[in-house]
Amino acid sequence: MKYYFSLFILFTFYIKGISQEEIITIDSISEINQSFNVVDTKTGNIVFFLEESNLAKGFLYNKNFELIGKIFSEDLRNKYKSFLGFQINGSIISLFMNTKNNRSYGVLTFNFGNNTSDVKEINFKLKGEEYIESVSTNNSFYLISRPKNKNQFNIYTFNEDYSVNKNEIIFKENDFLDRRERPVKLYDFIRNTVNINNNVPNSIEATSELVKLYVDNNTISITSDVYNEFTFLIDINLTNFSYSVDKFVHPKYETSMIGVKSNSYVYENNLFQIITSSKKMNIQITNLSSKKIIKEYSASKNSPIDFKNSQIILEGGDFKKLRELSKTSQFLRKIAQYRVGISVYKNEGIYQVSLGGITEGSNGMGYVFIGAAVGGIVGGMVVAASINSITYSYYGYAKTKSVRITGLFNKDFTHIGGGISDNPFEIMKSFFEVNKNLKAKTVLSYNDYYLFGFYNKKINLYKVYKI
Secondary structure (H helix, E strand, C coil): CHHHHHHHHHHHHHHHHCCCEEEEEECCCCCCCEEEEEECCCCCCEEEEEECCCCEEEEEECCCCCEEEEEEECCCCCCCCEEEEEEEECCEEEEEEECCCCCCEEEEEEECCCCEEEEEECCCCCCCEEEEEEEEECCEEEEEEEECCCCEEEEEEECCCCCEEEEEEECCCCCCECCCCCECCHHHHCCCCEEECCCCCCCHHHHCCCEEEEEECCEEEEEECCCCCEEEEEEEECCCCCEEEEEEECCCCCCCCCCCEEEEEEECCEEEEEEECCCEEEEEEEECCCCCEEEEEEEECCCCCCCCCCCEEEEECCEEEEEEECCHHHHHHHHCCCCEEEEEEEECCEEEEEEEEECCCCCCCCHHHHHHHHCCCCCCCEECCCCCHHHHHHHHHHCCCEEEEEEEECCCCCECCCCCCCCHHHHHHHHHHHCCCEEEEEEEEECCEEEEEEEECCCCEEEEEEC
16 A cells, blocks of 8 residues: 555656646556557547557547547457558548568458457558558558659558559659759669658657658658758648659768768758768758758867757767767767768747767667567557657657757747757656656647656556646
């Protein structure tokens, strides 16, 4: 009795200290190995999926966080290894799955209208195509592939009966030109795509990937920084499957391009680009509509960085705690060793721009890194970023192995002074560092706040908090 009282005090005190509110408690469960969530954008309903040893449970809540349905599903074939995304048709939630080799696809359905679940293989295969990424947006599911040796994407959508619609995005020969104005093919610079949710904080590990996919309602944007000299940007409208292509030259770099690293990040209709070596770093911010450069910043190894508000932070890897570097030359030398990245988040009206690079031992933001941290549902299945992009972002942020600085900027991207306030992920990270026994975490953005859920094995409850 004394133990439970102490545990209650710990949770209550810490939650009050960081302004959190418990909104959901799920009991009558066995040990939970993994959880993830799906939000119905039309109704505001949320489903929390919990995995036990051989059972997947779906709990449906309305926008007032009242339980309005639950389904337990036992039938999931072991050959499926990943959940790729979801779509919602009325009371039916469909979770799309595939095998490790991407040759077979299936769907697990939760019908909250009649409280049943079903799993079946669907008549769909990629033939002579490479799987690129999946997207779930506005209750619809899209699977993107690239036909081998062709300059095109295929985007597949699925009807209520899981029949397939194929939409071809065929690019023109001169849509993609290299620095010498010679045509290059899609397969030359679209590879190892990572799904980025740029509405939340992201780790340098995630943003250091060279090919990134962003989703904004019914538009997907794919950026590629495979070439050091420029960023390719492809926008695709998921309503009519039209597309546009732009090329943005990276910030000017006067010296040799040998040993130079570059990357970019899209945020609020602006393109943030970085190019760096062990001697110098240049930053450029461009408005995507006008194509005009808004601001430029630079730093060299022999001078302090005058647009940073943080110390130079080295985190993760061989260092269990944060370590601070004192010199610009140390920072530039570190980030020049591996991939560089830039991440942007607006917190209380101020832009927090983080710049840096990954450290030795980092795995980046691929399925291996997140899959190991997040887990999967029933039989070790991986839950893809297209379903739980915010959970992916959180785990990448909380377990980062990077060296970085952060600067504060106003609405005109002019550097301003001040301290860096904690973003929601920092608050969650602090919470879980204190409460280390919690597992099966999931995170989502809902209306204008965040929700995060977890399983507490000691009291055998799954809880969801609002922040």
